[in-house]
Amino acid sequence: MRSHPLNLTLRFVLELSALLATGIWGWQQREDWLRFALALGIPLLLAAVWGVFAVPGDPSRSGKAPMPVPGWLRLVIELAFFALGVWALYDLGYTTPAWVLGVLVIVHYLASYDRIRWLLARQRTQHE
Secondary structure, three states: OOOOHHHHHHHHHHHHHHHHHHHHHHHHOOOOOHHHHHHHHHHHHHHHHHHHEEOOOOOOOOOOOOEEOOHHHHHHHHHHHHHHHHHHHHHOOOHHHHHHHHHHHHHHHHHOHHHHHHHHHOOOOOOO
16 A cells, blocks of 8 residues: 555645644633633644554554554544544534645545555554
8 A cells, every 4th residue: 555645745735724723623612711722722633532542553654553453443533533624624614724724635535545454454453
């Protein structure tokens, strides 16, 4: 499995967009000092989950897995991550950006069909 550099670039932009969307959503939830905690804390928590839970040997990442998980779980984490970004934009009333993000996520995963098959074939968390 080899990911095209353009698709990896798209995924990186989608990741940043989802983090930004959840940060803006967090900022809009409060009017007091907690808005800072939500605006920074939610994206940091999501970035930590994204970076820590991985499938060993995933060539679209570094290949390292601080917390090894089966491929299906990694796919669920990724889809939930992007869905949260889309929902945050939609909840804020940014329906067009929410649709754009959602469609681009779908395009990315359609272009990544070989990676999805690879992930779903990884049932164990150890190197095979």
